[in-house]
Amino acid sequence: MTSTNWPRLGLEQNYCRNPDGSSGVWCYTTDPNKRWERCHVPVCAGSATAPRCQSGWRKYNNHCYKRMTDKASWSTASSRCKQQGAILASVNNHGENNFIGSLISNARDRRLVPSYWLGLTKESGQWKWTDGSRVVYTNWAEGEPSNSMLWSLGQGENCGSMYTKTGKNIGWDPTRHTGQWNDNKCSSRFPYVCEKPI
Template sequence: MSNCPALPEAKAKDDQTVKSRLVKRSTDCPNRWSLFNNRCFHYIPRPMTWAQAEKNCQSMGANLASVQNIQEYQEIQRLIRAASYQSKEAWLGGSDAQEERLWLWSDGSRFQYLNWCNGQPDNGRSQQHCLQMNYGADKCWDDLSCGATRPSVCAKKV
């Protein structure tokens, strides 16, 4: 029976499921945002400082993205590749500007998933307090001067 074609009724039900998911996706997130893990993500290609990028995200009701697990990180990487056709470095919402080596997400979530590059964060010249992603060949995290300009990724809860 496993090789039998789907009955028309079953196919119609599957089509409705797909349609309802598409409608849900478009109503949960604003235009050009992507839904993943009950959050909406948006890649901003225009380079800005970390503070400018966070302010820009806040103007859209979001924050620079926090990353809670490897699946979210891979989804954010996919968004960047889809928009830029590259694995560009970009700001995420991590910072230790308030206290050295105490990394916090700008959205207030816990800093539990880590994807630092080997030897990072190193706080180069004691001036690197903001988190960029897709750094180096391993496309991992690096701490960078917050005044550097990068594209960014915003996120907000659905």
């Protein structure tokens, strides 16, 4: 629809229109030779535009996620997400787990345990998410969470991560798969995934 086939409907007083359905906005002018023109104005009240994530963030179910490639301890990663107005990612269902798994699966990672921190931590023997929600969905790798005192050098494994690659950590370990979870000592330095609502 254009201004020529959208005759005066008594709407001229409202300067903000989108008569052709495009993403741009048409403005009514006071020039009798040019009644309508494209203009740069804020989105009109009532115009429905889908919420978007900031550049570098990816959308899934009304949340934005970002893969952070700097390596940090779990607590430092949590603080860095907060600086972005976000939290370490929580996983509430299979779909969200697959989305985060795909977000990190192409990460270059040659470490023995290729993982990204999630917002999963253990307090008083209970796993919980940093957003305060209960852990209702899990995707632990076989034999996890193990709380290995050997691997954690006696510190315990109280923070959760997600594997980025399918393979074995060491020869006798069961195969781990991309998207499965592992518990690690919280002082380990991994990249991480931040999440925030749109």
